[in-house]
Amino acid sequence: MKKPQLSSKHVPLAITVLLFVVLFTAGAVKYPAFLSMQVFFNLFIDNAYLIILAIGMTFVLVIGGIDLSVGSVLCLVCMASAHLVENKGMNPYAVMVLMVLIGAVYGLIQGSLIQFFKMQPFIVTLAGLFFGRGAAAWISIETINITNKTYNDIAHYRVHLWGDNFISIGAVIALVVLVLAIYIAHYTKFGRSAYAIGGNESSAMLMGLPVARTKVLVYTLSGVCSALAGIVFSFYMLSGYSLHGQGMELDAIASAVIGGTLLTGGVGYVIGSLFGALTQGIIQNLIMFDGTLNSWWTKIVIAALLCVFIIIQRLLVARRDSQKAKGNVKTAL
Amino acid sequence: MAGNEPILRAVGISKSFPGVKALHDVNFTLCAGEVHCLMGENGAGKSTLIKVLTGVEKIDHGEIYLEGKSILPKTPLEAQAFGISTVYQEINLCPNLSVAENMFIGREPVSGCVINWKEINKRAQAALSKLNVKIDVTQSLDTYSVAIQQMVAIARALDVSSKILILDEPTSSLDRDEIDKLFEVLRRLKEDGIGIIFITHFLDQVYEISDRITVLRNGELVGEYETSELPKVQLIAKMIGKEFDVLTSFNKGNAASAKGCEEDSLCNDAAFIKAAGLGRQGGISPFDLSVRKGEVLGFAGLLGSGRTETARVLFGVDKADKGELYIKNKRSAVASPMNAIKNGMAFCPEDRKREGIMGDLTVKENIIIALQAKRGMGRCISAKEREKLADKFIELLSIKTSGPDQLVKNLSGGNQQKVILARWLATDPELLILDEPTRGIDVGTKTEIQKLVVRLAEEEMAVIFISSELDEELRTCDRIAVFRDRQKIAEISGEDLNQNCIMQTIAGGQKHA
Numbered sequence: 060m061k062k063p064q065l066s067s068k069h070v071p072l073a074i075t076v077l078l079f080v081v082l083f084t085a086g087a088v089k090y091p092a093f094l095s096m097q098v099f100f101n102l103f104i105d106n107a108y109l110i111i112l113a114i115g116m117t118f119v120l121v122i123g124g125i126d127l128s129v130g131s132v133l134c135l136v137c138m139a140s141a142h143l144v145e146n147k148g149m150n151p152y153a154v155m156v157l158m159v160l161i162g163a164v165y166g167l168i169q170g171s172l173i174q175f176f177k178m179q180p181f182i183v184t185l186a187g188l189f190f191g192r193g194a195a196a197w198i199s200i201e202t203i204n205i206t207n208k209t210y211n212d213i214a215h216y217r218v219h220l221w222g223d224n225f226i227s228i229g230a231v232i233a234l235v236v237l238v239l240a241i242y243i244a245h246y247t248k249f250g251r252s253a254y255a256i257g258g259n260e261s262s263a264m265l266m267g268l269p270v271a272r273t274k275v276l277v278y279t280l281s282g283v284c285s286a287l288a289g290i291v292f293s294f295y296m297l298s299g300y301s302l303h304g305q306g307m308e309l310d311a312i313a314s315a316v317i318g319g320t321l322l323t324g325g326v327g328y329v330i331g332s333l334f335g336a337l338t339q340g341i342i343q344n345l346i347m348f349d350g351t352l353n354s355w356w357t358k359i360v361i362a363a364l365l366c367v368f369i370i371i372q373r374l375l376v377a378r379r380d381s382q383k384a385k386g387n388v389k390t391a392l
Numbered sequence: 393m394a395g396n397e398p399i400l401r402a403v404g405i406s407k408s409f410p411g412v413k414a415l416h417d418v419n420f421t422l423c424a425g426e427v428h429c430l431m432g433e434n435g436a437g438k439s440t441l442i443k444v445l446t447g448v449e450k451i452d453h454g455e456i457y458l459e460g461k462s463i464l465p466k467t468p469l470e471a472q473a474f475g476i477s478t479v480y481q482e483i484n485l486c487p488n489l490s491v492a493e494n495m496f497i498g499r500e501p502v503s504g505c506v507i508n509w510k511e512i513n514k515r516a517q518a519a520l521s522k523l524n525v526k527i528d529v530t531q532s533l534d535t536y537s538v539a540i541q542q543m544v545a546i547a548r549a550l551d552v553s554s555k556i557l558i559l560d561e562p563t564s565s566l567d568r569d570e571i572d573k574l575f576e577v578l579r580r581l582k583e584d585g586i587g588i589i590f591i592t593h594f595l596d597q598v599y600e601i602s603d604r605i606t607v608l609r610n611g612e613l614v615g616e617y618e619t620s621e622l623p624k625v626q627l628i629a630k631m632i633g634k635e636f637d638v639l640t641s642f643n644k645g646n647a648a649s650a651k652g653c654e655e656d657s658l659c660n661d662a663a664f665i666k667a668a669g670l671g672r673q674g675g676i677s678p679f680d681l682s683v684r685k686g687e688v689l690g691f692a693g694l695l696g697s698g699r700t701e702t703a704r705v706l707f708g709v710d711k712a713d714k715g716e717l718y719i720k721n722k723r724s725a726v727a728s729p730m731n732a733i734k735n736g737m738a739f740c741p742e743d744r745k746r747e748g749i750m751g752d753l754t755v756k757e758n759i760i761i762a763l764q765a766k767r768g769m770g771r772c773i774s775a776k777e778r779e780k781l782a783d784k785f786i787e788l789l790s791i792k793t794s795g796p797d798q799l800v801k802n803l804s805g806g807n808q809q810k811v812i813l814a815r816w817l818a819t820d821p822e823l824l825i826l827d828e829p830t831r832g833i834d835v836g837t838k839t840e841i842q843k844l845v846v847r848l849a850e851e852e853m854a855v856i857f858i859s860s861e862l863d864e865e866l867r868t869c870d871r872i873a874v875f876r877d878r879q880k881i882a883e884i885s886g887e888d889l890n891q892n893c894i895m896q897t898i899a900g901g902q903k904h905a
Contacts, residue, residue, distance in 0.1 A: 247507065
C-alpha cells in the first residue's frame with residue numbers, strides 16, 4: 060500500500076480547508092454567538108449563488124479558459140425572471156426552466172465562438188458580460204420587485220435540519236450542484252477530458268479525445284451554472300435589478316483560485332471552490348460581527364489571500380521543478 | 393528478421409504542400425518483428441511520411457497496405473484503430489493527470505456510469521510491468537522523469553493497438569542508461585512480432601538497434617538497405633547525397649583530427665574567441681574551440697549533432713555550465729546575448745521565421761534593431777542615420793525590396809535572410825555566427841551569401857558558418873569543426889578539407905568503412 064501523502068496539487072486545497080477551520084474557530088472564540096450550527100448553515104444560504112458560480116467557473120478554468128460573463132448572466136436571469144413573473148404573469152416554474160435554457164444557450168454560443176472561430180475566451184466572454192448587463196437594463200432600468208406568492212413561498216421555504224437549524228432552497232440547489240459537479244469532474248469521461256485538455260490540449264487531441272465538444276460543453280455548463288445561480292440569487296433578493304451581481308464573476312474566479320484551481324488549466328477541485336466561496340463568506344461574517352469595520356475590508360482581506368495563494372502555488376511549482384532538476388524524482392527504471 | 397512478412401507497405405506515396413513537394417513517389421515497407429530506421433536530413437520527408445502513415449496528413453497519390461489490405465487513415469484515431477501508434481519526441485501526454493489515467497483516458501473502463509478507477513490503475517500497472525517499469529501509477533505524470541514518461545507513452549501506444557509502433561526521436565532527451573533500457577524493451581517487442589519504425593539522428597543508435605534502413609532525401613526515396621550491409625559512411629553519403637569515394641578516403645582520413653588541433657594551438661594569440669572546455673549539460677559536451685580574425689570556421693555534422701547548440705552557448709543564448717570563454721584573450725562570461733553583442737558578436741539564428749525576422753516591421757526597422765540594442769535603448773539613432781544605414785545595406789547586399797519602408801514579411805525568403813544579415817552587419821561585429829544562413833533560399837542568393845561571407849573574412853571579420861551542405865562549407869570555410877552526437881569530434885583544415893574526409897569523420901573512424 061502506498062503511504063497517504065500530500066501531492067503538491069492538494070496543498071492549496073488543504074490550506075484553504077485549514078484556513079476555513081481556523082477562521083471559524085477564531086470567530087467562535089471571539090464572538091460566542093458565532094459558535095452555532097446556524098451560522099455555519101447561513102454561510103451556505105448567503106453564498107449559495109457564489110458557490111454555484113464558482114463551481115461552473117472551476118470547469119472553465121480547468122480547461123484553461125475563463126468566463127467573465129457569469130455575473131451578467133446572473134443579473135439577466137434575475138431581471139428576466141422578475142419581469143416574466145411580475146409583468147407577464149408567467150408560471151414561476153416555467154420561468155425557471157426557461158432561464159436554465161437561456162443560460163445553456165448563452166454558454167453554448169460563447170463556447171462555440173471560442174472553439175470554432177478560435178477567439179480568445181477573455182474577449183468573447185467580456186462581450187458576453189456587456190451583453191448580459193445591457194440586456195438586463197433594456198428589460199428595465201428600475202428595480203422590479205417579485206411579489207408573486209409562489210415565488211415568495213419558494214424563497215422563504217426552510218428545509219429543516221436537526222434542532223432549529225435550517226437551510227434555504229437555494230442552499231439545497233447549491234449542494235446538489237456540488238455533488239453533481241464532483242461526479243462529473245472525477246467520474247465521467249467528459250470531466251476527465253476537461254482535465255486532459257487543461258493539461259495539454261494538443262496531446263488530448265492526439266490521444267483522440269473530443270476536444271472541441273468538451274470545450275464547448277464546458278462553457279455551456281458554466282452558462283447553466285450562471286442561470287442556476289441567477290435563480291438562486293432571485294430567491295435571495297426577490298427582485299431584478301440591472302446592477303445585481305456586478306463584479307461577481309471576479310468573486311467566482313477568486314473562489315476557485317483560493318480553492319486551488321490554477322488559471323493555467325489542468326488543476327482544480329470543485330470542492331476547493333466550495334471552500335473558496337465559504338472562506339469569502341466567513342470573512343464577510345467576521346467583519347460584520349466585528350461591527351466597527353467597513354464591509355469593504357472583505358475585499359482587502361480577499362486581495363491579500365489571493366496574493367498569498369498565488370505565491371504558494373508558484374512556490375510549489377518551483378520546488379517541484381528544482382527537485383526534478385536535482386534528479387530526486389523517482390526513477391524506477 | 394528481414395525474411396518476415398511485410399506488415400505495412402506504402403507504395404508510390406506523393407504529398408505536396410503549397411510550393412513544396414514533400415514526398416515524391418516514395419515506397420516504404422515495414423516487416424513484422426523488425427526495427428526499421430527512417431533516415432534523412434532535415435526536410436528529407438521523414439516526418440511527412442510518418443504523418444501520412446498516421447493520418448495526420450492526407451496523401452495526394454499512393455496507397456498504404458496493412459497486412460495486404462488497403463487502408464487510408466484520415467485521423468490519428470483511425471490509424472490507431474488500424475493498429476498504428478506513434479510516440480513523439482515531445483511526449484504527447486497530459487502532465488497533470490495520473491500515469492494510469494494517461495494510459496486510459498478516452499477509453500476508460502466504465503461500470504454503470506462511473507469511471508472504474510480501480511480497474512484503470514490495475515490495468516496500467518500490468519501494462520507497465522510488461523515493460524519492466526514499476527512505479528506508482530496513481531501519481532501524476534509530471535512527478536516522473538522524461539524516460540519514464542516515454543515508457544508510459546509507449547505502454548499506452550502498445551495497449552491501444554499493437555501492430556506497428558512508430559518512435560519519432562525517442563532518445564533525444566534520454567541518457568545512456570535510459571536508452572539501454574528503451575532498447576531492451578524494443579528488442580522484446582520485436583520478438584513479439586511488432587513492427588517498429590524508429591527515427592533518430594544518432595547514427596550509433598541506428599546501428600545498435602535497427603535491422604533495416606530506409607533513406608530519404610529531398611522527399612524522394614534513396615533506397616532501402618539491410619543495416620548490416622550498409623557502412624556508416626555510405627549511409628551518410630546517401631543522406632547528404634554525395635558519393636563517397638572509398639579509395640581516396642583511407643590515406644587522408646586518419647590524419648584529420650590530429651592536424652587540426654596542432655594548427656589551432658599555433659594561432660591562439662590571434663584568436664578572437666577561444667573556448668576551453670565549454671559545455672552545457674543536455675546541450676553540448678565540453679569542447680575547445682577558437683576562431684581567428686579573418687577566418688571562416690565551418691561547423692559540420694548531421695542535424696542534431698550539436699552544431700547549433702555550440703553556437704547558442706558561444707553567444708550566451710543558452711548558458712554554459714562548464715568551462716571558460718576568452719574573448720581577445722580576456723576571460724569573459726558571456727551570460728546573455730546582450731553581453732555577447734556588446735563583446736562584438738552577432739548571431740543569425742537557424743529558424744529565421746521564429747527567431748530572426750519581425751515580419752510586421754519594415755526592412756529599415758529590422759536592420760536597425762540590433763544596433764539599437766547594442767547602443768542601449770536610451771540612445772537615439774537619428775532618422776537620418778537610420779535612413780543611411782538601411783540604404784547602405786540594401787545596396788551592399790542587393791536586397792530586393794521596393795524600399796526601406798517595405799514590410800519584411802512581404803520579401804522572399806532569401807531577401808529576408810539578407811535583412812537579418814544586414815541587421816547584424818550594421819552592428820559592425822568582430823565575430824559573426826551564421827546558422828544555416830542559406831536554407832530554403834534560391835541558388836543565386838545562396839552564392840551571393842557565400843561570396844559575402846568570404847569577403848567579410850577578408851575584411852578581418854571572424855565568421856562561424858553552420859551549414860548542412862558540405863559543398864557550401866568547403867567553398868567558404870578555412871577550417872571545419874566536425875560534430876557528432878552532441879560532441880565536437882575533430883577539426884579539419886588544410887589539404888584534408890574535402891568531402892570524403894569530412895564524411896569519414898562524421899561517420900566516426902573506420903569502423904564500418
